[in-house]
Amino acid sequence: MNTFAAQDLATFAQTVLAKAGARDDIAAATATYLLEGDLLGFSTHGLKRLYFNAKLLADGKARGDGAIKIVRDRAAVATWDAAFLPGPYVAAQAVEAACAKAKIAGTGSIVVKRAQHVASLAAYLRIATEQGLLVNLICSTPAQSSVAPFGAKQALFSPNPYAVGVPTSTTPILIDISLSMTAAGKVRQFWERGEALPWPALITATGELSQDPSVYIEGEGAAILPLGGHDLGYKGSALCLMSEIWTMGLSNYGRSQGPDDGESNSLFVQVLDPAAFGEPSEFIQQADDLVARMQACTPIDSTKPVRVPGQRALQYRQQQLAEGVQLDSATVGRLERAAERFDVAMPKAMPKPMPLRL
Amino acid sequence: MNTFAAQDLATFAQTVLAKAGARDDIAAATATYLLEGDLLGFSTHGLKRLYFNAKLLADGKARGDGAIKIVRDRAAVATWDAAFLPGPYVAAQAVEAACAKAKIAGTGSIVVKRAQHVASLAAYLRIATEQGLLVNLICSTPAQSSVAPFGAKQALFSPNPYAVGVPTSTTPILIDISLSMTAAGKVRQFWERGEALPWPALITATGELSQDPSVYIEGEGAAILPLGGHDLGYKGSALCLMSEIWTMGLSNYGRSQGPDDGESNSLFVQVLDPAAFGEPSEFIQQADDLVARMQACTPIDSTKPVRVPGQRALQYRQQQLAEGVQLDSATVGRLERAAERFDVAMPKAMPKPMPLRL
Structure with a gap:
């Protein structure tokens, strides 16, 4: 592990993204929410992705400038076409806009198509909870098939994360889970370390349960099992189906429209205002009670x-803001690659306490 | 298995409920949605419950008359206090009202407190899908603790079902799952048959995984594990927490308010209109495509x-409407108990094909 000051990482990431072609506000938002993923411990969806995100901009696959197109807009609902603007910039704005709608209409729901990869959903939840609002984020990837429907030995669903944020009187409740037996990024992490998965999360093309990440990563046609696995996978499969309908279905943009969209995401963002349903103070009492x-x-x-x-x-976020952000060597390697390609000086690692010599 | 004509069962159930004290429209709606549970194959939440529901009315624990109190009402959201009106009557009306809101505001969200037991959530989904709308139902039970949070050997959450309905160009998608490793009704079914559960869905008070339904049913303090079980139960636990916040939290009525409310439920009903987010015909194409x-x-x-x-x-519903509804002997026994107590003639079982004598 290497340790960096959070501010140094934010400045570095913002500079890389700006040099790759992002407008200042887009670079700043993207850097902020990638770093937020690391701060919260979602390291597979943090700055590890910076090089990819910058490369998408430099290659013209993500837009560094321009506006989100509003397809539909009413008091409580909207549909946006992000046309490949960077996902973290789009997702944070969608949560903000849904919060504004919820304060007026009681709930605010925004469906987004064609956002570039949004990274960690957990990173956006506090935008709502800090305003005393509940938030629910659903995300899918029209061009990706990673998760098998229940009863199948073939992938169909994308690795669909599902996130929920709830204010309490102290720290908010933050939920960010995949609706499958593991996330694709975690399979890759185990594969990189040469380790077996801790439980059978995969099904091979021949229909065998497997803990071996190589059957998935090395193109042998294995799929990730839906949450519930061998016995109860019909539940995870149903939840994946729901998440693809709420995102691709409502945005009218699915697998037939976006087969070449790479990692770009469809999003469903919903914010609810407890003040529209009851007394905000009593809501907080209920959340605290649970x-x-x-x-x-x-x-x-x-x-x-x-x-x-x-x-x-x-807690991890507080600690890393105070003592420095922990990045693994693979992530540092990718930051170095970004530093080289976009000609930005690497942030300086923080000094480590001397190991004891006995 | 015993077979009855669907119409005979509906008439019987409605008469029982009316004699137990329900106003005609309340008796009719309650009978309809209990039967609908059986028609769809959710037999643990169908007419098996008729005797209990009638008894609640007769004992004054469910109201047979009166109106739902509207606590809050805006274009897109409402909060209702059902004050122990029968759940099937309340839930069907909540879905109808949320549909009306969704057609105006794009989405309609209704939170309900103190509905008597709502039985099978699946039974209400077609109210929305037949109008071309998406629906999501969440339900909890403030007085019940059945499911352990992840890492605990003690029950906290109620057996929270989660249901989703989606229109397609043919039959709708209907999802009705519990967010735990099994439903409490299913544990009882296995216990009644003297059989072990097919997988370790329970955790005993001493922290052992168990497939033995008696540790749960016979008051030994076991709990049902959240969806995901031993390894991934943090996902099901998070989904249970979400469902309690969306129901008890938003309605400001939780475990501290309703410890003596028996099986009465809190509900979150949300309907979404695809026409508010995009083109309805393109939504149907997306659903069909998935x-x-x-x-x-x-x-x-x-x-x-x-x-x-x-x-x-x-399919089962179509078949049972044409050929008769299958009820197991435990359910028939409870119908006989209701027939006796409320002095209503039992419906006549349909003749069975003669077994072959070889």
Whole structure:
């Protein structure tokens, strides 16, 4: 692990993206939300992606300038065509706009097609929770098939993440999960380390369950199993189907329209205002009550109290803001590649405490 | 299995509920949606519940008359207090009202507190899909704790079902799943048959995984594991938490308010109009396209093509409407109990084909 000051990473990423062709505000937003992924511990969807995102801009596959096209717009709903603007810039704006709609209409729902890769959904949740609002993000990838429907040994669904943010009186609840037995980025992480997956998350082209990441990464036609796996995969499969309908279906832009769109995403963003349904203070009491009841449950292992989603991520964020951001060597390698290609000086790693010599 | 004509069961159930104290329209709606559960194959949440629902009315724990109280109402959102009106009557009206809102505002969201038990969520989905609308139903039970949060050996969450309906050009997609490793009703079914669960869906009070339904049913303090189980239960646990916040949180009525409310439910109903986000015809093309792609996936077992959620349920519904509704002997026993208590003649079972004598 290498440690960098968060501000140094933000400045570096913003400079790389600007040199790759992004307008200043687009470069700043993209850098901010990639870094936010790392801060929260979603390192597969953080600055590890900076080189790819910059390359998309430099190659003309992501737009560095221009506006989001508003396809439809009403008080409570909108549809946007991002036409390949960088995903982090688009996603953050969509959450902001959905918040504004929710404050007027009670709920705000925005469907987005053709955003470039949005990275970590968790990174956008606090935009809503800091305004006392609930948020739900669904994301799919029209050009990708990674997850098998239940009963199939062939991939169809994209690796669909699902994220939820809820304000409480203290730290917000932040949920960011895939609706499959693992995320594609995690399979790649295990493959890079030469390790087996901790459980059978894959199904091979011949229909065998597998823990071997190479059957997926090395093009042998394996698929990721939907959440629920061998026995209960019909549940994850149904949730994946829902997420593709809420994104590709409502935006009228799916696998037939976007087969060559690479990693670009379709998004469904929904924000709900507790003040439209009841008393905001009573909502917060309910959220606090559920958190307290979760934490009061007897843990299986008495040394591991039940955790509330987001708590550990937010602690890690605080710690990394104070003590520096941890990046693994693969990520540092990609930052160095970006530094070289776009002629930007690498940020300086923070000094490490001397290892003890005994 | 015993077979009854659907119309005979509907008339019988409506008469029982009316005699138990329900106003005619309330009795009719409750009978219709309980039967609809059986028609779709959700027999744990169909007429098996008629005796309980009638008893709640007769005992004054469900209201047979009166109106739903509108707590909040805006173009796109509302909050209702059902004050223990029968759940099927309330849920169907909530979906209808959310449809009306969605046609005006693009989306319609209704949160309901204190509905008596709503039975099968799947039964209400076609109200929306037949109008070309998408629907999402979330349900929780403030007085029940059945599902353990991830990492706990103690139940907290209620058995939270999650349902989704989507129109296509042919039969709609109907999803109705629990966010746990099994539903409480299914544990009871296995216990009644003296059988073990097909996978470890339970965690005992001492923290052991278990397939034995008696540890849950016979009051030994076991809990149902969240979807994802031992390894990935943090996903199901997060989804359960979301569902309790969307229902109890937004309605400001949770475990602290309703500890003595028995099986009464909190609901979140959301309907979305594809015409607000894009072209309705293009939405249908997207839904059809996803269905076709699912069906085209290579199945693990070549004799079992990949199924789309709801297809089998709707086929079963058609078949039972034509040939009669199948009820197991436990359900028939409960209908007989209702017939006796409320002095209504049992419907006549349909003749069975003579078994072959060889």
